[in-house]
Amino acid sequence: MNEELTIKRDRMRFTKNTLSSTLAILAIVFDVFYFINIYKSDVGHSVGNFYYQSRIGVSIVYNLVFMLAAFLASEGVKNYRKEYCWVLLVIGVLQIVRIFILPAQASAAEVTIGGVTTKVMESPQHVRVTIYLLLSAAGCIAGGVIGAIRCRELSEHLASIGEKA
Amino acid sequence: MAELSLQHIDKIYDNNVQAVFDFNLDARDGEFIVLVGPSGCGKSTTLRMVAGLEDISAGKLILDGRDITQTPAKDRDMAMVFQSYALYGHMTIYENMAFSLTLRKENPNVIHKKVLAAAEILGLTEQLNKKPSQLSGGQRQRVAMGRSIVRNPKLFLFDEPLSNLDAKLRGATRREILLLHKRLGATMLYVTHDQTEALTLADRIVCMSMGHVQQIGTPLELYDSPANLFVASFIGLPPMNFFTATVRDGYLEGKGFRAALNEEEKGVLLPYAGKEIELGVRPEDVILGDDVAMNIFSNENLGMNTLVHGHIGGGDKISAKLRGWYDYKNGDCANVAFARKHFFDKETTQAIRKGATT
Numbered sequence: 001m002n003e004e005l006t007i008k009r010d011r012m013r014f015t016k017n018t019l020s021s022t023l024a025i026l027a028i029v030f031d032v033f034y035f036i037n038i039y040k041s042d043v044g045h046s047v048g049n050f051y052y053q054s055r056i057g058v059s060i061v062y063n064l065v066f067m068l069a070a071f072l073a074s075e076g077v078k079n080y081r082k083e084y085c086w087v088l089l090v091i092g093v094l095q096i097v098r099i100f101i102l103p104a105q106a107s108a109a110e111v112t113i114g115g116v117t118t119k120v121m122e123s124p125q126h127v128r129v130t131i132y133l134l135l136s137a138a139g140c141i142a143g144g145v146i147g148a149i150r151c152r153e154l155s156e157h158l159a160s161i162g163e164k165a
Numbered sequence: 166m167a168e169l170s171l172q173h174i175d176k177i178y179d180n181n182v183q184a185v186f187d188f189n190l191d192a193r194d195g196e197f198i199v200l201v202g203p204s205g206c207g208k209s210t211t212l213r214m215v216a217g218l219e220d221i222s223a224g225k226l227i228l229d230g231r232d233i234t235q236t237p238a239k240d241r242d243m244a245m246v247f248q249s250y251a252l253y254g255h256m257t258i259y260e261n262m263a264f265s266l267t268l269r270k271e272n273p274n275v276i277h278k279k280v281l282a283a284a285e286i287l288g289l290t291e292q293l294n295k296k297p298s299q300l301s302g303g304q305r306q307r308v309a310m311g312r313s314i315v316r317n318p319k320l321f322l323f324d325e326p327l328s329n330l331d332a333k334l335r336g337a338t339r340r341e342i343l344l345l346h347k348r349l350g351a352t353m354l355y356v357t358h359d360q361t362e363a364l365t366l367a368d369r370i371v372c373m374s375m376g377h378v379q380q381i382g383t384p385l386e387l388y389d390s391p392a393n394l395f396v397a398s399f400i401g402l403p404p405m406n407f408f409t410a411t412v413r414d415g416y417l418e419g420k421g422f423r424a425a426l427n428e429e430e431k432g433v434l435l436p437y438a439g440k441e442i443e444l445g446v447r448p449e450d451v452i453l454g455d456d457v458a459m460n461i462f463s464n465e466n467l468g469m470n471t472l473v474h475g476h477i478g479g480g481d482k483i484s485a486k487l488r489g490w491y492d493y494k495n496g497d498c499a500n501v502a503f504a505r506k507h508f509f510d511k512e513t514t515q516a517i518r519k520g521a522t523t
Binding site: 004007008010011013014015 | 257259260273274277278280293294
């Protein structure tokens with residue numbers, strides 16, 4: 001192994017994994033963008049019947065859980081804790097799954113207002129919230145993958161110099 | 166490595182208060198210079214002027230032949246260690262030490278090497294992942310020094326770095342600074358009001374009072390041949406005893422004592438025959454003898470020595486550091502003599518040296 005790489009790995013003993021941590025925080029930020037966009041419909045306020053069901057409660061609770069989990073994981077990966085990399089990967093995958101739940105359903109749903117039938121979520125809004133969820137998922141997954149790689153590198157390096165992780 | 170020259174430096178504040186008067190010093194490469202003096206004597210102001218934290222009102226500051234009088238602090242290539250450590254509490258020791266290099270956008274691998282090397286020198290390797298609040302005062306001060314070392318500056322500046330430490334830690338950290346200086350061979354400028362620090366650390370001491378340089382010399386020169394009454398009274402612990410005396414017939418006569426002069430002393434004091442001078446005697450130069458009767462009021466046993474305080478006939482106080490263990494009681498009388506004497510002109514307060522004229 002060349003010296004530069006060894007030093008790079010040795011640096012990890014004293015520096016935080018800020019890249020993974022920042023990506024996780026970015027994932028939260030994009031989730032917030034998604035969150036504040038999803039309950040507003042481009043076709044007006046008469047879509048209440050679609051949103052104001054038990055699904056809105058589940059959605060809100062999940063957003064809170066996601067933000068909490070992502071924040072805890074960001075702190076965990078910052079300190080090279082491997083288990084938190086898995087947390088990031090799982091919630092990242094779940095963000096992708098979410099694209100096919102509320103946004104997809106809202107995009108497919110229609111309401112009739114004054115005899116006129118319109119979509120609950122028009123295409124631009126659907127694209128917007130899908131992008132936010134994708135970016136959020138990308139942040140989580142990238143943070144998790146980078147974190148996992150660095151955790152492995154650090155543990156290998158520590159083993160090579162005879163220190164405990 | 167650097168040579169520093171301060172030429173006719175003055176500091177005058179906006180309110181016309183002059184803090185430093187005509188300061189001149191040439192610090193050689195690798196030299197450890199200590200600025201010592203009582204509070205308010207201008208030593209910290211001088212250091213801050215060197216660092217670029219204070220404007221220089223007059224004079225020139227030369228570093229390695231380059232005039233840096235007007236150069237901003239950031240471009241002077243100096244590192245300063247403060248009394249208060251000035252560490253970032255939210256950063257680890259590693260991050261604190263690496264901070265200045267990170268700001269300079271140096272290669273992270275190079276920074277890493279420098280930080281580890283500095284930590285090794287200072288014995289901080291095990292502490293690198295800790296926060297400053299988890300370290301003792303001495304360790305924090307070492308971190309502050311480490312932060313300076315990693316920059317590999319031309320000049321190290323220390324502004325009373327040990328003042329916040331307790332006595333034991335101060336001694337240990339002082340020795341570490343000395344070792345550090347030997348190891349790095351760097352030019353260092355160190356400010357303190359503690360004469361013990363000055364005497365133990367310095368290659369040369371600059372003794373200051375009221376903004377004026379009183380004497381520049383090696384610790385031995387300042388101790389052995391003080392230039393004036395101020396230096397004589399400031400350097401040495403316990404401080405020097407002073408008595409007013411008249412030179413008469415090969416003797417020094419004062420209130421309550423008559424001390425014989427040897428041939429060399431007679432020669433030095435020849436121009437002062439019949440005149441009053443200030444006689445200075447270090448407590449360690451007061452020995453049991455026949456020159457002076459001392460009425461003792463205090464006896465402090467220090468182990469190897471006994472510090473005895475008393476009065477002589479004229480009422481002047483005298484301290485004697487006698488070798489060995491004595492148990493004088495309050496009111497006891499002891500006869501003492503002066504093994505070594507320092508003479509000062511009463512009017513000018515300057516030391517009287519061989520060949521002096523009044």
